Amino acid sequence: MKIDASNPQYHIRDQSMNEQHQLIFGAINLLYDAMIDRDPPEIIKALFEQLAEFVDAHFTSEEALMAESRFPKLNEHRSEHAYFLARVRILQHNFQTGRKHTQISQTIESLCEWISDHVLTHDKDFDRWTAESQLTSRNQKVT
Ligand SMILES: [Fe+2]
Numbered sequence: 001m002k003i004d005a006s007n008p009q010y011h012i013r014d015q016s017m018n019e020q021h022q023l024i025f026g027a028i029n030l031l032y033d034a035m036i037d038r039d040p041p042e043i044i045k046a047l048f049e050q051l052a053e054f055v056d057a058h059f060t061s062e063e064a065l066m067a068e069s070r071f072p073k074l075n076e077h078r079s080e081h082a083y084f085l086a087r088v089r090i091l092q093h094n095f096q097t098g099r100k101h102t103q104i105s106q107t108i109e110s111l112c113e114w115i116s117d118h119v120l121t122h123d124k125d126f127d128r129w130t131a132e133s134q135l136t137s138r139n140q141k142v143t
């Protein structure tokens, strides 16, 4: 199953993070369709490259945001990101070395599940933490 990118459950307060999530969801869904449709390898290769690029860029900026705001779970979050990016790259490598479309599309489904769960659990955790710490610092200024 693909990701329902329009589902409001994925929405977080930071607009640029939302936009980057949408790029990743779009890229992963395109890749899934291309696998199911058995598109030519050059197209799939390009889609893998695009996905890896979006994921890498997003993780870098999200981690920078977390470091800037001194998010206490940064290290844990960073490991989650590293795990996912490694999985994307392994899958990309497997495709280039001739694994079957059906095997890869099943694994892409698991990437969809992972990224969906990551945003809903870990990114939302950061989102809540940011909102709470902004509220606390505002209250401290008032009192
Ligand atoms: Fe994240």
Ligand SMILES: [Fe+2]
Pocket: 017, 021, 058, 062, 119, 123
């Ligand atoms: Fe994210």
